Amino acid sequence: MNVPLLDLKAQYRSIKADVDAAVAEVMESQHFILGPKVEQCEKAIARYCGCSHAVGVSSGTDALLACLMAENIGPGDEIITTPYTFFATAGAIARVGATPVFIDIDPTTYNLDPSRIQSKVTHRTRAIIPVHLYGQMADMDAVMWVADKYDLVVIEDAAQAIGAEHKGRRAGGVGRYGCLSFFPSKNLGAAGDGGMVVTNDGQRAEHLRRLRAHGSKPKYNHTIVGGNFRLDALQAAIILVKLSHLDAWTAARQGNAKRYDALFAESGLRVADTSMCVTTSSSQVILPHVATDRHIFNQYVIRVSRRDQLKAALDAKGVGTEVYYPVPLHLQECFSYLGCKGGAFPESETAAEETLALPIYPEVTRLQAHYVVDCIRDFFSTSA
Numbered sequence: 001m002n003v004p005l006l007d008l009k010a011q012y013r014s015i016k017a018d019v020d021a022a023v024a025e026v027m028e029s030q031h032f033i034l035g036p037k038v039e040q041c042e043k044a045i046a047r048y049c050g051c052s053h054a055v056g057v058s059s060g061t062d063a064l065l066a067c068l069m070a071e072n073i074g075p076g077d078e079i080i081t082t083p084y085t086f087f088a089t090a091g092a093i094a095r096v097g098a099t100p101v102f103i104d105i106d107p108t109t110y111n112l113d114p115s116r117i118q119s120k121v122t123h124r125t126r127a128i129i130p131v132h133l134y135g136q137m138a139d140m141d142a143v144m145w146v147a148d149k150y151d152l153v154v155i156e157d158a159a160q161a162i163g164a165e166h167k168g169r170r171a172g173g174v175g176r177y178g179c180l181s182f183f184p185s186k187n188l189g190a191a192g193d194g195g196m197v198v199t200n201d202g203q204r205a206e207h208l209r210r211l212r213a214h215g216s217k218p219k220y221n222h223t224i225v226g227g228n229f230r231l232d233a234l235q236a237a238i239i240l241v242k243l244s245h246l247d248a249w250t251a252a253r254q255g256n257a258k259r260y261d262a263l264f265a266e267s268g269l270r271v272a273d274t275s276m277c278v279t280t281s282s283s284q285v286i287l288p289h290v291a292t293d294r295h296i297f298n299q300y301v302i303r304v305s306r307r308d309q310l311k312a313a314l315d316a317k318g319v320g321t322e323v324y325y326p327v328p329l330h331l332q333e334c335f336s337y338l339g340c341k342g343g344a345f346p347e348s349e350t351a352a353e354e355t356l357a358l359p360i361y362p363e364v365t366r367l368q369a370h371y372v373v374d375c376i377r378d379f380f381s382t383s384a
Contacts, residue, residue, distance in 0.1 A: 003359050003368045005320030006185055010363040011249075015241060022237040032233050034213075041236035042196065044243055045180070048163065050173045051198040053205035056231030057212050060159040060181025060195040064092035064129070066211050066229050067155045067177040067197060070204060073098050073126050080120050081129040081157075082112040083329040083340075084348035089131055089157050090329045100338070101125070102330050104345040108274045109291050110134060110301070110355075113347075114142030121146070127153040132161035132171045134324075135187070135253075135298035136291060140166070140174040147175070155179065159195075162188050163250055165294035172198045182239055187253070187298055188246050194235040252362035253297040256369065260300060260358065261287055263373040269380060280305040280354055284380050299324060300360035304376075307354050313379045319372050322357045 012019065026037060038056045046054035057063050073079065075097035081089055083102040090100040103116040110133045117128060128147055130138040140156075147154045154175030158164070161171035162180055172178020182194035199205050210217045215226030264271045264285055272278040275289040286303035288295075301324065304310055311321050328348040330340035342349065358372055 001368065001371045002318040003320060003364070003372055005322055005357070005359050006361050007363055008184060008189070011361070014363075015245060018241045019238055022241050023234060026233050026237050029233075033230050035233050037233040037240070038231050038236040041231075041240050041243075044240060045162075045196055046198055048170075048243065048246075049178060049180075049198045050170045051178065052200045053198065053202060055197045055199075055205055055208040055212065056236060057195045057197060057208075057229040058231060059193040060157075060179055060183065061088040061092060062212075062227070062229040063159075063179035063181070063195040063197045064088060064155065064157060065095060066208055066227070067179060068092055068096045068098065068127075069211055069226070070177075070207050071127065071153050073153075076124060077126040078122060078124040079127045079129055080117055080125060080152075082131050082133075082348070083331075083345050084110060084325065084351055085131040085133060085157070085329065086159070086325065087329065087332070088159075089129055090335065093129070094335075098126070099124075100329070100335070102338075102340065102345060104347045105351065106139075107277075107347045107351065108289050109136055109138070110274075110351060111136065111138035112143075114139045114146065117143065117146045118149075121150050121152070125150065125152060127155055129155045129157055130175075131157040131159075132164055134288070134301055135161050135164055135296035136288075137161060137164045137166045137171050140169070144174065153177075159183075160186065160298040161296060162186070163246060163294065164292060164296045166292040173200070176201065176204070182235065187249060187296055188239060188242055190235040191238050192232075192235060194231055194239065196231070249362040250296045253360055254295070256360050256362070256364050257288070257295075257297050257300050259366065259369050260360075260373065263369060267373055267377045269377055274303070285376065286354075297360050299357040301355050301357050303351070303354040304356060305354065307356050310376065310379050311356055314372075314375055317375045319375055320359055323352075323355065324357055326352055328352050 042054040077098040106113040158171040159181035164171040182190040211226035212229035215224035272283040
């Protein structure tokens with residue numbers, strides 16, 4: 001049986017007529033950069049995230065970059081964030097000349113451990129970038145407590161978490177800014193790169209609109225230096241079509257996660273979840289723990305010993321998997337100047353060695369889920 005990590009063709013088949021019509025409408029208009037379709041998309045995303053404003057940009061990476069630029073963050077400034085995330089989080093910090101200051105993760109959720117933030121605050125600290133990893137919100141109450149105490153900007157990296165929710169607040173709507181990604185593999189994906197910044201600050205939203213268009217307003221008049229961070233109308237049109245299906249897709253992902261949980265519990269494997277403070281020496285499979293009110297499961301990530309061997313065995317049986325992320329950011333060559341060594345952030349390093357993402361997209365069938373778990377059970381039973 002073949003179970004891909006993600007099957008975008010299955011999603012497209014279910015909405016093909018609406019997507020094709022939306023693309024045709026943009027083609028007929030010949031209005032491709034910003035414009036009415038982007039404005040419509042911005043309003044819809046702002047509503048969905050519970051925010052007053054949204055600013056469409058060219059990618060989730062550029063959303064982060066634009067927020068840092070909007071706050072005039074640059075050389076000499078420090079930004080606290082996690083080393084266990086996609087490169088763009090720290091890459092944007094480095095691109096404006098600021099210094100990433102890493103703190104380790106909470107192994108229960110894989111999000112940054114807020115109890116470690118305060119010890120890293122210095123007179124150079126300007127902002128905190130919590131990442132809502134795998135579709136689950138970081139502990140924003142604790143993050144905001146530190147931010148308020150030291151007057152720090154909070155930029156939420158919600159690239160994997162649109163629609164995630166805790167205590168009535170959605171990802172991206174708690175800090176000063178929330179950054180979204182519409183990369184095709186996301187729960188709400190475009191047909192290429194795209195992103196958005198959500199905020200409840202009207203003045204900052206207007207500043208971001210100027211920044212995304214080379215700092216120009218009115219046209220050809222530049223009071224600031226910006227970038228080319230504009231969202232394409234074609235992408236906005238596709239996002240709008242998909243947005244109407246997002247809650248149903250999220251429910252399907254949540255259902256698939258519960259199915260995996262049940263199948264693993266019935267498999268005969270030694271199973272725990274990350275909240276139990278167990279190790280892969282005592283459990284064969286450690287399942288994700290839901291710590292927020294609404295986990296959207298951008299990924300379903302298990303922890304296992306002999307992760308790389310298991311991945312190879314699953315690949316051989318047609319099961320798609322992925323490692324997010326095999327090298328923590330503090331050990332990336334480009335950040336060697338920070339002076340971090342192996343062992344500096346042990347929870348992040350252990351997660352990088354043990355985690356494996358399984359297929360969780362909405363169209364995963366019961367038979368496919370059974371096959372995935374059966375293959376994992378077979379691996380441990382034959383290689384014990």
